[in-house]
Amino acid sequence: MESRYLLLDVSDKVATVTIHRPDKGNALAPDVLDEVAAMFTSLGQREDVNVIVFTGGEKFFSAGFDLNEIRKLEKVSNEAYIALFHRAYRAVLFCPQPVIAAIGGPAIAGGFDLTMMCDIRYASARAKFGQREVVLSLTPIMDPLWRIIGLGRAKEVALTGRIYGAEEAQRMGYVSQVFPEGELLASVGAIARDMACHDRTTLAETKRLSNQVLNMDLDGAMRMQEWLFRSYIGSEDNHLRIDALQAKLAAARKEVSVTR
Structure with a gap:
């Protein structure tokens, strides 16, 4: 598939998807979200992909919503844009293969939400996290956040809108491991390749089971x-x-x- 804002590399049964909009801090414009939805839907059908790494590179993950695009919206004309956000989120969350977020820098608002949709999160020491919707008079995504870090901590993240460093994100259980700056992609790539050696169907069933047992x-x-x-x-x-x-x-x- 042709993508303007996503880079794709597939090797050793690992697909690495990189958001590539560096001039805007990987901000999530409608075209970016559309590509995310299409990319993960397509990868979910590929037999040569056992594991997916989702990243924005070593510098940042995503600065969040493209505010210039959101500013154009009116209440009577926002339905398509909101549906696009959630289509992209669901494509990542319900992708059959395990999805690992490799977070090299800021993952804010919509960027934070995308990392939330991944199964495992690893971060660079320079990564920052923040659910900033409340600052913009918007309501946040609480689920699956509360399933990851617990309801009390999820309320704090959502209601304060504050920015968390990588180490604090690890302490709260949002990030599994923090790697030194510049070593994120190589470290996560090694983890993903090791995981991809496992049986593809077993990986997919284990992911599906982990989502189902919660209910x-x-x-x-x-x-x-x-x-x-x-x-x-x-x-x-x-x-x-x-x-x-x-x-x-x-x-x-x-x-x-x-x-x-």
């Missing part, structure tokens, strides 16, 4: 997890991967014994 009672969640586990254990791929792991462990033990 189930404990008994229902346990039954679904049992059913899924029974569906995979004993399969040909399960046997092949057990054999490969045992061979790898045997080789490692042999190497240790030789060095001794």
